[in-house]
Amino acid sequence: MASQLKVDTLTGVTTAGSIVVTGEGNSTTTNLQQGLCKAWCYFDGTAGTISFSDSFNGSSLTDVATGQYDISFSSSMANSTYPCNMSDADRNDNRATFPNDGASCRMYNRMGIDGQAANDNDASQAQFTAHGDLA
Amino acid sequence: MASILRVNTLTDASSNNSVATSVVFNGTTKAWVHFDQTDQSMYDNYNIGSITDKAVGETTFTFTSNMSAANWSASFYANTSGSSGDSQFGASMSGNIGLRTATGFIFEGYNGSSMIDSKHCDTQVFGDLA
Numbered sequence: 001m002a003s004q005l006k007v008d009t010l011t012g013v014t015t016a017g018s019i020v021v022t023g024e025g026n027s028t029t030t031n032l033q034q035g036l037c038k039a040w041c042y043f044d045g046t047a048g049t050i051s052f053s054d055s056f057n058g059s060s061l062t063d064v065a066t067g068q069y070d071i072s073f074s075s076s077m078a079n080s081t082y083p084c085n086m087s088d089a090d091r092n093d094n095r096a097t098f099p100n101d102g103a104s105c106r107m108y109n110r111m112g113i114d115g116q117a118a119n120d121n122d123a124s125q126a127q128f129t130a131h132g133d134l135a
Numbered sequence: 136m137a138s139i140l141r142v143n144t145l146t147d148a149s150s151n152n153s154v155a156t157s158v159v160f161n162g163t164t165k166a167w168v169h170f171d172q173t174d175q176s177m178y179d180n181y182n183i184g185s186i187t188d189k190a191v192g193e194t195t196f197t198f199t200s201n202m203s204a205a206n207w208s209a210s211f212y213a214n215t216s217g218s219s220g221d222s223q224f225g226a227s228m229s230g231n232i233g234l235r236t237a238t239g240f241i242f243e244g245y246n247g248s249s250m251i252d253s254k255h256c257d258t259q260v261f262g263d264l265a
Contacts, residue, residue, distance in 0.1 A: 004144040004153075013137055021160050023264025025203040030264055034181040035163035081178035083169035083257035085212045096214045098255075129210075131167045131259055132179055 017134075038082070039073055039130040045088075045109065045123040067109040067120030070100065075134055077102040082132025088123035097128070102135055165207070166198055166260040172213070172244060172252040182260075189241060192230070192250025197239035200264055205236045207262025213244045217254035232258060237265060 010032075012018040019032040041055035050063045062070040080099040086107045088095060096108040109123040146153040166182035175188045184199040209232045230244040240260075244253050 002144070003142045004146060005140065005142040006146050006148050006150060008148045010145075021163070023165075023200065023203070024160065025263060025265040028200040028264045030160075030163060030165055030182065030200060032159070032163060035165060037164065079179070081169055083167050083179065083212075083259065085210055085257060085259075095212075096216070096255075097212070129259070131164055131181075132169075 034133075037129055037131055038075075038077065038134055039071070039128070041071060041126075041128050043069075043126050045069055045126045064106065065120065067122055069107045069123075069126065070104050071107070071128060072104040073102075073130075077130070078133040078135045082130055084128065084130040084132075086123075087127040089125040090121070090123070093121055093123065095123075105130060161263075162261075164259050164261060165200075165202065165264055167258065168196065169255070169257050170194070171254055172242070172256050173254055184239075190250065192244040192252055193233075194242045194256075195239065196242065198260075202237045202260070203263040203265045207235065207260055209235070209240070209258050209260045211242075212255075212257040213242075213253040214255040215246070215251060215253045 010019060017033050020029045021032045022029055039057040041058045042053045043050055043061055044053065050061050050069065052058055052061060057074050058071050059074040060072045064070055080101050082099060084097045084105055086095040086097050088109055093109050093111055097105060099105045107128060109121055111119050111121045142156055144153055144155055168180040168183045169178040170176065170186065172194055175186050175194060177183065177186055182199050184197040187195040189195045211230055211232055213230050233241045233243045242256060242258060244251050
């Protein structure tokens, strides 16, 4: 029987931040909170004033320097060891991400592969994701 | 008291933002890890059972809860630099998730001419659990 649950907040009973979900193959389980993407965004880093085109859990973007951006989170991460990725449209660029702390993460977009000089370069289609533990 | 909730759809209390539970569960990351390939230490992880140094630039992982098959999807990120702003990340750096199975995978870092260990390596795994 199809069912629908109307709820604004999901919370674990035994541990508030832990809800177990049965896997697609019906034999193993995963943790809902651990698996959720904690932040993502899309923005044009070449704009004079950068802003989110779309985002989740991003409170602000800072244009630190050419090819360098900080995303601040609305809800902070629990530490500064969370895994995060940045992508862009230019195949000749390389990217790096370094969490500043639990509240924000820095993204770097740099020309430098295929023998090019390694210069920071603005990203026109910057994309960012972060996983890990929320505070 | 522990409980099991069986439901096909979640919405907010106002009946907006409806989402099928299958979307939530299929879209949930099944494993992720941020690790240092130079000493095989994990900064943080979820659903990683073990980490083993296979060779330079190659690290073997097993899952705690296995995937249903070998056709899952994963991201790849590696940075040879241990600090922000270091010029090392400008060097050619590529790699892949190799030898993926239902039970684990090998993370392989390559700098354009040889296998290389990186200080900051990330991957996130999506797909179906067993």
